[in-house]
Amino acid sequence: MTTDLHTETISAAIRDRRTLSFVYDGKRRTADPYILGYDGKGVLVLSAVQLTGGSGSGFRTFRVDKLWEVKATDRHFAGRHPDYNPHDAYIERVLAKV
Structure with a gap:
């Protein structure tokens, strides 16, 4: 299943x-991933800092079932974004986090 590969x-x-x-909503994007988990409705989501594409930069939440062509790039990030909240209440069950 594609979602398992994305996970x-x-x-x-x-x-x-x-x-x-x-690719998300038809647009190629790059983002630094911070949290992968399930929201309160049981939807698998990614909390990430969008760098390019879509509606500008900053933290965004993406539904994993709507992601296409997911690939890790060669670019590394520090994992210390000032807006990062490792205890984000929106994500009820965390699978992975920075």
Whole structure:
């Protein structure tokens, strides 16, 4: 299943602090992944700092089932974004986090 492959790719990128590249809502984006987990409705989501594409930069929440062409890039990030909240209440069950 594609979502399982995405989960593995995203989890590895979080662990290795590697920027992700993916298509979401028809737009190519790059983002630094911080948290992968389930929201209160049981939807698998990615909390990440969007770098390019979409509606500008900053923290965004992406539904994993709407991600396409998910790949880890060669770019590494520090994992210390000033807006990062490792205890984000929106994500009820964490699978991986910085």
